[in-house]
């Protein structure tokens with residue numbers, strides 16, 4: 001399957017990448033299920049396609065819940081992690097390819113997310129939901145423990161259905177997987193306790 005995807009086009013093109021993502025098993029539900037927040041999108045469709053920042057109202061997001069907003073044609077996941085999920089993160093470090101998010105910092109992890117949680121506020125993770133291998137959208141696997149395609153001591157995270165890359169609850173990729181890098185943390189900033197701006201990080 002990797003050969004097919006590898007030769008299917010320019011995976012760096014956002015439209016193409018999204019086509020690949022939505023063609024993968026289980027990927028479609030990711031963005032369709034979300035969007036109780038469509039009304040919070042401020043820019044026009046044209047502006048959004050051009051890369052305008054989008055606002056997200058996270059006031060309804062409870063611990064353990066994830067929502068998705070669309071930015072530059074890509075799904076951006078906002079996950080409010082539980083204290084238990086946060087407590088697991090340091091235990092994963094030796095199993096991860098880039099636990100400190102030191103690779104491709106300018107592309108993947110802004111300075112304010114270069115910490116153990118990869119987030120501004122410890123509980124709230126913001127990542128682009130596109131696998132860094134060939135652009136599929138990983139599936140939520142937040143439930144810890146043994147389950148198909150995952151290790152028995154799985155602590156919760158994401159599984160990419162295309163070629164099996166796994167990511168922890170901070171979007172950090174596990175070692176020896178096809179995906180080379182952690183999930184991208186997009187530029188973002190809090191406009192208030194409950195409003196996030198995704199795509200810019202200069203406003204406050």
Ligand code: FES
Nearest residue numbers: 131133134160163
């Ligand atoms: S696209 Fe290949 S593992 Fe995710």
